[in-house]
Amino acid sequence: METVLKDNIARRNRSNRQFLWLIIAGAVITVIPIFLIVGNLAVKGYHQINVAFFTEPSPDTFQAMTAAVNGEVIPGGIANGLTGSLLMVLAACLIAIPLGLMSGIYLYENGNTRYSRFIRSLTEILQGVPSIILGIIAYLWVVRNITRGYSALAGSMALTVMMLPLIIRSTEETMKMIPITIREAAFALGVPYYKMIIKVLIPVSLSGLATGVLLALSRILGETAPLMLTALGSPAVSLDITKPVSAVPLLIWEFYNDPNMVNLVWSASLFLMVFVLSLNLLSRSISAKHKYI
């Protein structure tokens, strides 16, 4: 009896340790690409980043060409892309976050009705729509009919539709993990429904919600295809939502397509990545303050 137990324990311990090493190996392999990519970007894009990068609009092909010929840093920057992206992302968030939050809460509160299940399926399907199709739809609905021209509004509409499913699903999944006791305690105290949502439900799940919003933001910050058909791009630094604007990924695409400006691709991409990372860190610090679970 005892011998069997001892063998068993030894084997179990061994497989335990092996599994641990497997997990560590897997995790390391997973993050190798990020080092490779960032390394690549940093090495190729580092020298292009200076103050002008943030304050000046994109250069034209002639400036880039002369700089390349002279071996200098290409002048100009991505200011027009920065303001355009900011504008569209903010507009998209203004709509997508409240709408997504409320829809997610609705689904959580009304878990199993047929309607809820239907909405849930629709949300998942919507998530899988390729961004270019959303761009086409935004072109048909907004560019053609609402703003009668390419505009930042159309671009932000496309981005909103991309953010919504992610926010809704992560909201619902996060809320599902909250112990039901917290919610019921609020009701037991006679807290009105909306207050329960605002003061109890949301703060408790803030870290999960922040993750969801962040995933959604990271997804849309790098999207190009839909913006090509909606925001069009612009050389000017502008905050007019009814006119075409540029965006950082659009600029990246323009640089890629211009024979002389290819080298700007790396610095712009590097910037975008660093930005997303900062967003991550920011959200983590916010949710660290509010973590209840």
Added chain:
Amino acid sequence: MKKLIYLLLIAVVAASCGSGGGKTAKNKQVTLSAAGATFPQPFYNLAFKKYNEEGGPVINYGGIGSGGGIKSLHDQVVDFGATDAYLSDAEMAEMPAEVVHIPTCIGAVVIAYNLPGVTGLKLTPELLEGIFLGDITKWNDKKLADTNPGISLPDMNITVVYRSDGSGTTYIFSDYMSKVSPKWNGTLGTGKALNWPAGIGAKGNPGVAGTISQSQGSIGYIGFEYANAQKIPMALLQNGAGNYVEPALESFTAAADGEIPADTRIMITNSQNPDAYPITSFTWIILYKEQAYRKRSAETAAATVNTVKWLTGTNAQAIATSVHYASLPQKAAEQAAVLLSKITFNGVPVLK
């Protein structure tokens, strides 16, 4: 933290609903938007910027492709479009109103290749047909060697690289090939996207250029500026007069010196001029002949027409050559001016 975010939000919303002019907008009244071909985009972006510095409006140009430019003009969501392939009669009929084509510059499609140690490759129409249709598969094929006696061609497979996306560059190349090769005309034909029998597809001019420069033994067709900027070897092509011509601005302009119809809708590939590079083409701006549509203001119409006029003028054409686009020959510029003078706003010519 929260208060800061709220303040930021309010500030941005207020700013965006407000004036919304750009830092570079001198003419606060008018902003124009245009969309179309990517091929002339580097030239247009530079030209529009200079025009704005001289007091012209801010012009937002999106390189979404010739088809996108045509669609946008059709939907009347841009002030003018840009396309490498002029509208066919059928396409003209689908437009809501009459559309005018104004040529702005000339570009060329070159045959770029990657053969270590080999430069100055010469190609005839037959060779092009053989390579791109998949009949000639090795670099040291006898037919290639016969045309290039001074070059030692390696025993390597030929990898054809074509455009995977719909493109004006493909259109120009296939237009030329259809003219010089009956076999091509009968099979692949002319178009922005073709049913290529052999090789790999890459997205966009940069995709093809990048693929060629990274893969030994590859060959493909790209816009001249790309091969130039990335220093990829270009083949000398035998033109209609039998001469082997190198891709260069002079040979492009030479291809355009033939007769040009009044509406400028002509493909100038396979020019018979002895100095001409055979795969050349105009690129056009398209706009409506009658500018008073969809509540457009007289100012916007004037700004639009003046912009296009400036593009065909000497200043802009000098800018074109500075970034390796060939300028319009005399005849084409004259036709353009005539067409522009006929553009009206509510029946009255815009240009005085």
Added chain:
Amino acid sequence: MNGDRVTKTILFGSSLAILILSAGIVFSLTGGAIPVFKEFGPGFITSSSWNPTTGSEEYGAMPFIAGTVMTSLIALILCIPMAFSTSLFIAEYYKGTRTAGILRSLVDLLAGVPSIVYGFWGFYALRPLLVKTGLTDQGFGIFTASLILAIMIVPYATSLSSEIISLVPSELKEAAYSLGATRREVIFNVVIPAARSGIVASFILALGRALGETMAVTMLIGNANIIPKGLFSPGNTMASVIANQFGEADGLKMSALIAIGLILFAITALVNAAGKFIIKLFA
């Protein structure tokens, strides 16, 4: 009480947004797809000819359906071990430590890389690597595309499943430990079953992302409009062909592309339904 009703109505109203959006999208897509189905009938879905030459146009969706399914499935298979180990690392083994925080940030970085950049990196760095291994001639093909897809979808699978795993109540785990279970046994017998539905949901999320990915795939898949002949053969996916051809398409061809978009929509729906079925099996 009235206040509650108002709140409930507002919540219900926002859920309608999804309904209206989806209905609108399906409506627009179907409208655009009708011409091509009128021309080729339902055979369009299974046909593998793709000839855009004017005069003898023929379109079929099969090559792209095959390409999409192959790349997405292979990407998911490649992604599962990576995402699994990473989320266990973050949420179980090193939960709460700085290492886990760093790892999580690193994985989130992966999500922040724009898909174009993945395309560039894949084109300039990954492709030559694969060519060196000798498995493939030029480096374009199904495998390369699947590999880059796998890397791209790992953050989606990881972040959601690690969040779910970390929320498994400690009492359950401690009960198992008190009975003498090893770490590994606790994971396999307690944590994973408890977080099962969330983990599967995260993989379905990842798969959905893979199905619709455009830019990175289009730069690496070789863009051959044929049904892929093998793991390393070039091919094409639905999202990729739409992105490539839509700008210049019109008439019948545009209708074909929109129809392909509709089919992609339908396949995503199918995958989600299948996912739900699997989750139900597990729950």
